[in-house]
Amino acid sequence: MSWLLHLYETYEANLDQVGKTVKKRSDREYTLLPVSHTTQNAHIEVTIDEDGDFLEAKVLEKESTLIPCTEESASRSGSKVAPYPLHDKLSYVAGDFVKYGGQIKNPEEIPFDKYIRNLEEWANSPYATEKLKWIYTYLRKGRLIEDLVAAKIIKLDENQKLIEKWDDKYTARLGEKPPIFSSGAAETSSAFIRFNAFTPDSPEDVWKDKAMFDSFIAFYNQKLGEQDVCFVTGDTRPSTERHANKIRHAADKAKLISANDSSGFTFRGRFKSSKEAVAISYEVSQKAHNALKWLIHRQGKTIDERVFLVWGNDNNPVPNTDEDIVDMMQHSGREIEREPDTDKPYADQVKRAIAGYRNDLTYQAEVNILVLDSATTGRMAVLYYRHLTKELYLNRLEEWHKSCAWEHRYRKDEEQFISFYGAPATKDIAFAAYGPRASEKIVKGLMERIIPCIVDGRAVPRDIVRSAFHRASNPVSMERWEWEKTLSIACALIRKGLLEKEEGEEWNVPLNTESKDRSYLFGRLLAVADVLERGALGKDETRSTNAIRYMNSFAQNPGRTWKTIQASLQPYQAKLGTKATYLSKMIDEIADQFKDGDFNNAPLTEQYLLGFYSQRRELYKKKEEDTNE
Amino acid sequence: MRNEVQFEVFGDYALFTDPLTKIGGEKLSYSVPTYQAIKGILESIYWKPTIMYIIDELRVMNPIQMESKGVRPMDYGGGNTLANYTYLKDVHYQVKAHFVFNEHRPDLAFDRNEGKHYSILQRSLKAGGRRDIFLGTRECQGYVQPCEFGSGEGFYDTDERTQYLGTMVHGFNYPDETGVNELSVRLWPVEMKQGYIEFPKPAECTIVRSVREMKPKLFHSDDIESAEQLLRDLGGE
Numbered sequence: 001m002s003w004l005l006h007l008y009e010t011y012e013a014n015l016d017q018v019g020k021t022v023k024k025r026s027d028r029e030y031t032l033l034p035v036s037h038t039t040q041n042a043h044i045e046v047t048i049d050e051d052g053d054f055l056e057a058k059v060l061e062k063e064s065t066l067i068p069c070t071e072e073s074a075s076r077s078g079s080k081v082a083p084y085p086l087h088d089k090l091s092y093v094a095g096d097f098v099k100y101g102g103q104i105k106n107p108e109e110i111p112f113d114k115y116i117r118n119l120e121e122w123a124n125s126p127y128a129t130e131k132l133k134w135i136y137t138y139l140r141k142g143r144l145i146e147d148l149v150a151a152k153i154i155k156l157d158e159n160q161k162l163i164e165k166w167d168d169k170y171t172a173r174l175g176e177k178p179p180i181f182s183s184g185a186a187e188t189s190s191a192f193i194r195f196n197a198f199t200p201d202s203p204e205d206v207w208k209d210k211a212m213f214d215s216f217i218a219f220y221n222q223k224l225g226e227q228d229v230c231f232v233t234g235d236t237r238p239s240t241e242r243h244a245n246k247i248r249h250a251a252d253k254a255k256l257i258s259a260n261d262s263s264g265f266t267f268r269g270r271f272k273s274s275k276e277a278v279a280i281s282y283e284v285s286q287k288a289h290n291a292l293k294w295l296i297h298r299q300g301k302t303i304d305e306r307v308f309l310v311w312g313n314d315n316n317p318v319p320n321t322d323e324d325i326v327d328m329m330q331h332s333g334r335e336i337e338r339e340p341d342t343d344k345p346y347a348d349q350v351k352r353a354i355a356g357y358r359n360d361l362t363y364q365a366e367v368n369i370l371v372l373d374s375a376t377t378g379r380m381a382v383l384y385y386r387h388l389t390k391e392l393y394l395n396r397l398e399e400w401h402k403s404c405a406w407e408h409r410y411r412k413d414e415e416q417f418i419s420f421y422g423a424p425a426t427k428d429i430a431f432a433a434y435g436p437r438a439s440e441k442i443v444k445g446l447m448e449r450i451i452p453c454i455v456d457g458r459a460v461p462r463d464i465v466r467s468a469f470h471r472a473s474n475p476v477s478m479e480r481w482e483w484e485k486t487l488s489i490a491c492a493l494i495r496k497g498l499l500e501k502e503e504g505e506e507w508n509v510p511l512n513t514e515s516k517d518r519s520y521l522f523g524r525l526l527a528v529a530d531v532l533e534r535g536a537l538g539k540d541e542t543r544s545t546n547a548i549r550y551m552n553s554f555a556q557n558p559g560r561t562w563k564t565i566q567a568s569l570q571p572y573q574a575k576l577g578t579k580a581t582y583l584s585k586m587i588d589e590i591a592d593q594f595k596d597g598d599f600n601n602a603p604l605t606e607q608y609l610l611g612f613y614s615q616r617r618e619l620y621k622k623k624e625e626d627t628n629e
Numbered sequence: 630m631r632n633e634v635q636f637e638v639f640g641d642y643a644l645f646t647d648p649l650t651k652i653g654g655e656k657l658s659y660s661v662p663t664y665q666a667i668k669g670i671l672e673s674i675y676w677k678p679t680i681m682y683i684i685d686e687l688r689v690m691n692p693i694q695m696e697s698k699g700v701r702p703m704d705y706g707g708g709n710t711l712a713n714y715t716y717l718k719d720v721h722y723q724v725k726a727h728f729v730f731n732e733h734r735p736d737l738a739f740d741r742n743e744g745k746h747y748s749i750l751q752r753s754l755k756a757g758g759r760r761d762i763f764l765g766t767r768e769c770q771g772y773v774q775p776c777e778f779g780s781g782e783g784f785y786d787t788d789e790r791t792q793y794l795g796t797m798v799h800g801f802n803y804p805d806e807t808g809v810n811e812l813s814v815r816l817w818p819v820e821m822k823q824g825y826i827e828f829p830k831p832a833e834c835t836i837v838r839s840v841r842e843m844k845p846k847l848f849h850s851d852d853i854e855s856a857e858q859l860l861r862d863l864g865g866e
Contacts, residue, residue, distance in 0.1 A: 002794065002795025003657075004795075005795040228838070229836060229838040231648060231649055231796060231798070232649070232795070233796060234796040234816055234817075234818060256650070256654060257650065257653075257654050258653040258654050259652040259653040266652055266653050267648075267651055267652045267653075270812075271840065272841070274652040274653065276840045276841060277648055277651065277652050278649050278651070278652055279838070280649060373713060374655075374713075375655070375699060375712050376710060376711050379653070379654050379655050379712065380654070380655065381650075381655030381656075381657065381697065381712065381713035382650070382655075382657045382715055383697035383713055383715055384695050384696075384715065385657070385715075386694075386695065389790070448697070452696070452718075456694050
């Protein structure tokens with residue numbers, strides 16, 4: 001159940017995806033990064049020809065580029081000089097940077113010197129590729145800025161110095177503002193340059209060329225640190241103390257593994273340094289983090305920076321815990337029945353949705369569930385991790401959708417409301433319990449609490465059910481559509497709660513005319529009153545019925561409130577005349593079913609919502625049938 | 630031999646911190662306790678320097694579940710910081726273990742009385758242990774009681790598959806128990822079969838990583854007082 005190990009295995013299982021750029025619908029790109037590589041937004045692209053001469057350059061619009069990186073450069077910050085091995089900022093890669101007025105923080109340590117030494121070592125190593133050698137040949141000449149100026153990419157001021165920021169005063173002398181000044185680079189010297197080498201034989205761009213990735217990986221591999229026991233795999237391999245950040249997105253500083261004991265009580269006591277406490281191999285750290293980043297981009301869901309991730313080890317899609325049946329149907333490419341025949345066993349619909357993922361339940365197919373979040377900017381925590389067989393996971397998911405289920409009508413599909421049966425999406429549960437304006441913080445907290453209910457079959461926390469119940473009992477506080485949604489979700493939660501009781505009561509959507517439960521009967525009465533009054537009101541009259549308006553106090557004092565409701569029904573009964581006979585009769589029939597002494601003022605239990613929903617549905621269905629005949 | 634002990638240990642939460650998340654990150658529990666954690670629990674029940682515990686087997690009774698909590702750990706610089714720690718929830722284990730005499734304490738050879746230690750251990754266990762029991766970390770209170778190892782129903786009883794739980798820390802080799810002036814950490818690949826985890830003996834662990842040199846603390850006869858002496862001092866018979 002080691003999460004790092006499973007991430008590492010996921011990487012190994014998807015080696016064919018390494019370096020492949022995939023575009024998301026939102027036009028954002030993501031890649032399964034090769035080891036020792038990262039991504040950066042490039043601002044300028046410089047192309048070198050086969051003789052190691054400058055060919056052309058162009059300004060890019062913030063293009064994400066896959067670049068090689070060392071441990072040091074990946075975590076460089078502040079004034080530290082730590083060049084990337086190949087593509088880097090102008091201040092690192094231009095040999096004539098100082099000549100054109102570039103500022104160097106420490107004259108002892110010129111960034112270009114360090115950069116070109118590193119590049120030389122790589123270019124002269126047995127792992128070097130032709131393209132790399134051309135780039136090195138060119139950069140060694142130290143004339144990048146000169147060439148970029150000649151190519152009119154960057155501009156010099158009257159003292160032949162680099163213009164760091166564009167000022168309107170230059171416009172008069174130098175003409176239009178060149179695009180590089182609006183490319184996103186804060187200053188010209190921090191513009192990120194990527195190099196390409198053009199040759200007809202191998203048209204692949206340098207940053208997409210697998211030969212280039214492999215070249216750097218092989219070169220860097222022999223420069224790695226000491227061997228140590230890896231706590232994830234148990235093998236002895238070159239280890240690392242630096243771990244990836246930018247896990248959730250490019251601006252994310254939080255790390256999953258970090259070592260810091262100059263502040264904070266962490267490992268101190270038994271160990272003197274973090275190295276004594278633990279070791280992890282460079283390869284495992286890189287691959288596990290890269291796989292995680294890739295998975296988050298591919299199928300993670302982020303709510304207020306909290307990441308919810310479900311993935312399988314067999315590359316087949318797995319349903320998410322936070323989806324409802326409609327989502328699942330859509331993801332598995334199945335048709336949704338618009339108006340399902342509601343009285344046949346509902347479980348079919350759920351079964352069919354999940355069956356889509358069951359197709360090839362190969363041996364050892366497994367599912368991982370991971371939730372990540374950070375409390376502070378620097379550190380990230382695994383809030384939840386679970387590893388289980390796919391079959392068990394799907395069974396649990398099916399169980400959840402069968403037990404925490406009701407009939408819902410709030411989902412829209414092609415501009416039409418559809419009715420579906422199953423468990424509501426966790427996000428919708430949050431809105432039902434805390435209102436549609438619930439902050440993302442609350443939503444993410446609830447989602448994390450619901451996951452164990454789904455995956456481990458735990459009971460839904462009472463506070464969530466109570467909260468949804470109370471909101472559903474108070475329809476006047478919200479708009480109609482919102483109340484309807486809250487009502488069906490509350491019913492789903494209540495149903496699950498009752499199933500979990502020791503006696504295990506099962507309540508279903510179709511009306512139970514046998515039940516003598518007083519709350520259920522009261523709920524039914526309320527529904528009949530609602531339907532009766534609604535029927536008497538014209539189509540244009542959209543105001544709430546008395547039954548709905550008194551719902552909240554009805555739940556508290558049913559006996560007394562019912563008198564009020566019944567009294568206010570009389571004008572409508574009169575208006576409808578004989579049309580109301582059926583419903584009036586029904587009220588008497590339901591009232592008849594009360595056991596002695598049950599018709600009192602004790603607050604209603606949650607069952608009354610079920611009775612209300614089922615009775616109302618039954619009446620409307622009957623009406624439809626009547627009109628059809 | 631009368632040196633075996635069987636007991637169950639349970640609690641609402643447990644945090645057997647994965648060392649990777651301990652050195653500066655946010656603590657996350659291993660999915661099952663380490664050998665060393667169980668040894669610590671046993672030593673809380675009853676321990677004397679004369680004896681050394683060997684943990685034989687562990688049985689995981691409840692499903693492995695996690696729950697995170699927001700905590701406010703102390704900061705060296707003063708005050709607190711914010712963190713999310715992830716605990717195991719609702720844990721229940723059965724343990725089978727035994728004790729042996731610590732051969733590296735020849736000064737305590739006079740105390741090597743198997744029956745005595747066995748009886749005290751059983752009595753201590755019945756009383757719930759001599760010291761506080763905690764599951765991995767101090768904030769996770771645990772409870773122990775005697776039980777027959779393997780009795781009762783466990784969650785993983787019917788799980789036919791062998792679950793590989795990854796490489797985990799087994800425990801530490803302390804100089805006073807190994808006779809080697811070195812602190813080292815043992816790792817092992819953990820497998821769980823129907824909830825049972827059989828621990829290899831410390832000497833059988835193949836992955837051993839040296840941490841640093843360490844000398845055992847030395848004791849002299851002036852440092853320790855025998856029970857007989859104490860009894861005499863107190864004026865007993």
